[in-house]
């Protein structure tokens with residue numbers, strides 16, 4: 232019976248929606264998915280919860296006194312409910328004012344965020360298409376996920392995305408691999424999601440096949456839980472951020488014991504000669520021995536040496552977690568990981584080489600053919616101003632200020648209007664108290680969202696969107712074999728609109744509706760997107776069913792490639808014919824381009840540099856905070872729903888800490904804790920466990936920010952504590968995973984959490 236229910240999809244999976252009287256009453260797991268995620272079920276009670284935004288809203292001070300009024304009252308002022316006609320006029324006029332007075336670069340619409348799956352109703356695509364028609368905007372570059380790698384790896388391999396998208400999967404590892412050494416583990420909790428949607432979750436099955444084939448695993452991570460217990464991994468509980476030192480210790484052992492592959496270095500790499508004097512200590516007097524690495528990482532030198540020997544003897548896959556890029560000097564772990572894999576000489580061989588982040592999403596380890604899905608054309612942005620995505624606070628604080636980025640010296644634009652659609656910076660950004668002060672600077676903030684996130688609450692104008700359950704769409708994800716015809720299952724609240732319709736209304740008001748809409752409605756757009764995808768896919772030998780067939784059946788699955796994908800196999804087989812897109816055509820162990828930038832914080836070869844905060848720091852707080860991805864939600868999404876709430880303790884975020892650290896502070900299981908440092912504080916609830924190494928505390932991201940008057944988050948958002956400083960002059964990525972804190976028992980009366988309640992809303996008398 233459930234097979235007849237309409238299909239719906241989001242980044243965490245495909246579900247069938249059971250509907251009664253226009254409301255979704257339950258979601259059923261997709262029958263194709265052998266390992267479904269329960270994250271999606273969290274939307275059922277969230278859809279019509281008090282946290283839902285049901286009509287357009289304007290902040291009272293802004294409405295009464297105009298742009299720039301009482302901006303320190305963002306998040307405190309009441310909202311006034313207005314009509315769509317009124318809000319459309321307000322937004323169109325304000326956009327025109329800012330553009331005509333300050334120029335379009337004064338509009339910041341980087342709008343980073345995951346929004347929802349679905350090719351058409353993708354909030355950012357719609358917003359950017361609209362703003363490009365309206366004169367353009369300052370954009371953001373790269374992601375929070377791995378900005379440092381997006382800047383760095385192209386210098387080393389010629390491309391980052393190309394190789395991430397052609398990861399050697401578990402099929403190849405099971406067939407040919409013997410050992411997987413994972414820095415940051417293989418956190419299967421993260422494989423619940425795939426950007427753009429996932430039809431069937433395959434990581435657990437892939438890993439099971441690898442174990443059955445006799446592959447063994449090493450987990451280098453502060454947390455044993457970063458690997459499934461059934462992998463029986465060797466756990467090396469290293470200090471956070473010490474991975475590059477460990478890799479150097481492994482490399483030094485390989486080199487001094489002649490276990491490396493000089494032929495591979497010669498044929499496929501450049502710059503080993505320039506790297507070697509650093510490795511051996513000729514340049515700085517410090518050989519990067521296993522003993523040296525052991526001191527930094529607090530692993531044993533013998534374990535490091537033994538691991539190096541084992542890696543040289545066996546077909547070895549090195550996996551370096553994306554999280555390692557979100558730390559100070561986050562450019563280095565991928566660069567050094569590539570160098571280590573090159574020294575082993577196994578890059579391009581089945582089951583060996585390097586992977587960027589197994590299980591960081593379902594596809595990393597999967598075996599799929601890339602789906603050339605069409606997207607809504609965003610048009611041309613006439614403005615060339617941009618920032619690296621995580622430099623937003625710097626930009627707002629420092630208009631006209633100079634900054635370095637990947638070899639360029641740039642200046643921050645002077646931002647007057649900020650627009651966010653489909654992202655939650657009060658979830659994703661670091662050092663939220665500092666961010667909130669910078670947020671007072673723009674004259675106007677506009678936010679499209681469907682629920683009262685901390686960002687929506689801090690807007691001047693709130694444009695309520697629909698959810699993926701309330702519209703027809705297409706799930707076509709680059710790295711997932713399924714195409715899903717998503718069907719509208721429920722009616723949205725009367726005051727909510729699809730992002731497309733919000734922008735279409737604005738475009739009409741501003742006189743470019745036809746240009747924005749392309750003269751097509753939702754149905755025509757979906758048809759256009761699908762037909763274009765089908766054409767692209769056809770050209771690549773992927774047959775897709777025709778539109779009607781897809782709509783009837785609801786889904787289509789493209790079979791995996793006949794032989795397992797092996798990253799860089801073509802390059803290995805023919806390094807001249809398939810030269811890399813680097814200046815040398817080879818792997819750049821020493822990179823002249825990077826060296827010539829002359830950055831002290833990112834020299835020309837992989838280098839261990841102390842992070843600004845880590846367990847080796849002197850005179851700072853004693854505990855390293857790991858704020859990793861939550862297992863029961865995607866970032867902040869659906870935190871208000873039942874599934875995420877079930878993972879909280881008394882309505883607050885759990886904090887994992889080692890018994891030694893707990894005892895030292897008189898903390899026991901279930902205690903309410905205050906986590907703090909010089910930047911801020913938040914509450915959380917103690918979970919005491921041997922699964923985390925001493926000195927490290929873990930608190931997942933995603934709890935909606937709920938600061939009290941002193942900026943302490945009552946709910947448990949770790950970005951109250953993290954530092955906001957770029958990875959280096961090269962990548963300028965976020966560095967959430969380099970963060971020291973102290974923890975104590977909270978002794979006062981526990982303050983209630985208000986974040987899921989709507990703000991004060993005034994209704995005008997009609």
Ligand SMILES: Nc1nc2c(c(=O)[nH]1)N[C@H]1C(S)=C(S)[C@@H](COP(=O)(O)OP(=O)(O)OC[C@H]3O[C@@H](n4cnc5c(=O)[nH]c(N)nc54)[C@H](O)[C@@H]3O)O[C@H]1N2
Nearest residue numbers: 344345346347375376653654655659679858866867868967
């Ligand atoms: N401390 C710390 N911070 C981190 C990280 C970390 O490891 N540690 N990780 C970072 C990473 S990797 C990432 S990717 C970011 C994620 O940061 P974000 O992507 O900003 O987080 P989300 O919660 O997914 O935000 C998506 C928003 O879009 C809204 N939305 C969903 N569908 C729609 C729609 O159809 N229309 C509109 N208008 N809105 C919609 C949701 O309600 C939500 O508010 O966080 C980063 N922050």
Ligand SMILES: Nc1nc2c(c(=O)[nH]1)N[C@H]1C(S)=C(S)[C@@H](COP(=O)(O)OP(=O)(O)OC[C@H]3O[C@@H](n4cnc5c(=O)[nH]c(N)nc54)[C@H](O)[C@@H]3O)O[C@H]1N2
Nearest residue numbers: 376415421451452471472553554591859860861864865866
């Ligand atoms: N359920 C769920 N899945 C998700 C997401 C989500 O929000 N929820 N978000 C998705 C997104 S946008 C992204 S970018 C990916 C991110 O994927 P990852 O970057 O892999 O995610 P994290 O969970 O932050 O980190 C994984 C593990 O790295 C370890 N780690 C942290 N710092 C260090 C270090 O310095 N050294 C070592 N060796 N280990 C360290 C931590 O123990 C942590 O559990 O996840 C995706 N998957």
Ligand SMILES: [Mo]
Nearest residue numbers: 374375376377
């Ligand atoms: Mo991410």
